Amino acid sequence: MKSTLMRAGYKKVSRQMNDVFLQFASKVIFFLIVMFAFNLFFAGHYTPGGGFVGGLLGASAVVLLLIAFDRKTVHKMMPIDYRFMITLGLVFAGVVPTLSFLFGTPFFQHQFTYVEVPILQELSLHTAVLFDIGVFLTVMGACLLIITLVAEEKA
């Protein structure tokens, strides 16, 4: 966009583009996307969805912020090290299936139970969710790491 403006005759282009519409809209849409990402994430296991899709959507929400603002601002909003995010995801994805040995069951065997919660009534608790959190974090972290690295290269 910067170079297009340069070619169009704008001599001096400020370092940060203040596109009010984009910034305002992205603040709202960011939360919509994140909500939808969580919705897809928890819809997984029985219906289409899960950690991978959720992670991709979550990453896309942050990418929208990256487009509207710049990397520094986004980093101030969410001071997360994406490498650590990937590592944490891998720890979840690796440790949870291994822990099933404690139950004397094969690798990756899931454990679940049903609990009664007052208002929400019957809930199923599932170790697959923990594994999926790992997938979510890994996918989101990897996407964001790649995108920020590619973006940094140009600066």
Added chain:
Amino acid sequence: MLTNILPLIPIMLPFFMAVIMLLVGKRPVKHRAIAAIGGLILIIVSAYQVFFVYQNGMYVTYIGGWEPPFGITVVIDMVAAILVLTTSIIVFFITVFSFQSIGEPREKYYFYAMVMVMLTGINGAFLTGDIFNMFVFFEVFLLSSYILITLGGEKLQLPEGFKYVLINLVSSNFFVLGLAYLYSVTGTLNMADMQMKIASYEGDTTGLTIVAIVFLLVFATKAGMFPLYSWLPNSYAAPPVPILALFGALLTKVGIYAIARTFSLFFVDNVEFTSTIILVLAVLTIISGCIGALAYLDMKKVIIYNIIIAVGVILVGFAIMDAAGSIGAMYYLIHDMLIKAALFLLIGVIIFRTGETNSERLGGLIKVHPVLGWTFFIAGLSLAGVPPLSGFYGKLFIVESALDNQMFIAAIVVLLSSLVVLYSIMRVFMNVFWGEDMDFDRLKDVKMDKMMFSAISLVVIAVVFGLSADFLYPLFEMAAQSFYDPASYSSYLLEVQ
């Protein structure tokens, strides 16, 4: 309980090592410690696994507790156990070798973590009993190999790495395509179940032959067989020696393993056609490898072309696929993994000491490094298969089975290739260690005790393997049975049903 945990340790332990390295951050010394300790544990576990399989026969675990034909199985027969043991030995010594040779910048950018992820993929591809899962593990080790081949970003690495990525992506696409065909024909992805369904099917199996060709195309690219090996020499020569040793010793062998596994289990109905085509390609592979090995004086290139010769020799054994042929191919496969890793590490020591890869510019090194020189000499003899060193038994069985089946041309080519191998490797030896003295002031002052340790240890292991071939024969007989008698591989399904 034990049979639940044991099969997954070779897959999960390297994965956890990689994760711990990521948690530790960019601290090379800690990475080294983790890689070395984890590698040792892995060697012990996989040695125990070989012993366990030898005592109790092959064993299986069902991931997630799903019933066999539906879920993913991890099947550990003798072939997988021996290959995993060899792989972990090689990876351990190559990581020790890298301590002094790969350089701090690469270590900081998670070199060891990538090696461990690659080990996860390779072990997984050996152990899995599900053909789609094998594809997934192929992708796991290929993805980390893409990183390893370009890690450091030297001028030569990037174009060669790009070629490598492109070729492997295309062949992986064909892998998925072949899997889709196979699934549409048989309706299952479990390798044992597929074998039983194909063996009991009595209709027309022309379709399967087409699938066989697709699979051959895929694995021939990964293994470096005749028309499709042209990417291999240049791509492998680009990265530094430890990575080259990992690739040369392990990656092509996974391709060979996949050819042997799929062609012994699935494509058995039209044997005259499939075995002939593999045999012809294998012989052509040997010949083209020989031409390359004779044409170059560059040490890296000579040994890389020797990989191609070895791929051909092993595939001659697997193409015939009778008892003697499979035993010979298994012997030669293990021998070649060990000795190729050892030779790459030995020339690695020379390259790091002198800064030269062209053997013509060196000479007289025997005066400075007598131990290195004679170790190289023994490794060269072993590579060519001089009895009683390790290459001999494999070739003996392969030639014997080729003669039994009236495949005289293949037998003669295998025998003549030994001479070419001997000549090419001895030429390197004489150029580097004998001949006119080079300028010894040019030698770089590098620490090399760990490099020497791992290179010499691998040669010693290869020699011991050759000398104890008789003692190890029951293991290899057991391993070869999975190939020439595929029903024994799928027998675990009968116990369940």
